[in-house]
Amino acid sequence: MKRRKSTFAPKSALSLDDLKPTRLGEGGRIDIADWSSLPDTLVLDAELRGAMERSIRLLPHTDRSVVLLRDVEELTTEETAEILENASDAVKTRLHRGRLALRQHLDRYLRTRKGGMPHEG
Amino acid sequence: MKDDDCARIFELLSEYLDQELAPNSCEQLENHLHGCPECVEFVHSLKRSMALCRQFGSCRAPAPIAPDAMAKLRDAYQKMLARRGGEANASRG
Numbered sequence: 001m002k003r004r005k006s007t008f009a010p011k012s013a014l015s016l017d018d019l020k021p022t023r024l025g026e027g028g029r030i031d032i033a034d035w036s037s038l039p040d041t042l043v044l045d046a047e048l049r050g051a052m053e054r055s056i057r058l059l060p061h062t063d064r065s066v067v068l069l070r071d072v073e074e075l076t077t078e079e080t081a082e083i084l085e086n087a088s089d090a091v092k093t094r095l096h097r098g099r100l101a102l103r104q105h106l107d108r109y110l111r112t113r114k115g116g117m118p119h120e121g
Numbered sequence: 122m123k124d125d126d127c128a129r130i131f132e133l134l135s136e137y138l139d140q141e142l143a144p145n146s147c148e149q150l151e152n153h154l155h156g157c158p159e160c161v162e163f164v165h166s167l168k169r170s171m172a173l174c175r176q177f178g179s180c181r182a183p184a185p186i187a188p189d190a191m192a193k194l195r196d197a198y199q200k201m202l203a204r205r206g207g208e209a210n211a212s213r214g
Contacts (some may be wrong), residue, residue: 048173067174071175072174083148092136107166
């Protein structure tokens with residue numbers, strides 16, 4: 001049976017390959033922002049909070065729901081599965097894909113952030 | 122991330138960071154991390170991204186929720202409370 005496509009479905013499904021960092025040249029180092037400059041005791045300033053909101057909004061609908069419930073609201077896999085009426089394995093798969101996509105969006109943001117890295121709070 | 126080992130651990134990272142990975146897979150993954158600083162760097166960035174989500178959740182203003190979604194959440198929450206109550210009674214009994 002052909003399933004109706006959700007209004008919120010992304011134009012194309014994200015694949016894990018799209019979310020892997022690329023290498024700079026053959027055998028070169030991976031192309032990744034300097035995340036180590038983010039202090040552990042970081043307090044979200046308005047700019048970073050805005051970047052988080054935009055990054056979360058960019059996630060496909062199904063992955064976004066899981067990321068919001070698991071990582072933002074800190075519910076368990078089982079609680080998330082119950083709310084979304086999904087199997088736990090499906091929640092885990094969507095969570096991983098959503099986290100990788102969110103990391104990729106934030107990685108791009110960190111490269112362009114004005115005034116360097118956020119201040120320690 | 123071209124190497125097969127890097128690609129294999131890439132698929133397991135969320136379960137690893139959630140401490141839900143089977144012990145043997147966890148050991149293999151950590152052995153790989155010991156010899157692959159690039160994967161360590163990637164894991165670090167993923168971990169920080171997850172930490173930012175938690176901080177975002179604790180500081181943001183609540184967004185308006187559609188009535189049907191709110192009803193569904195409330196229903197699931199009540200079920201969760203009832204289940205937890207049942208578990209607490211069972212452990213006392």
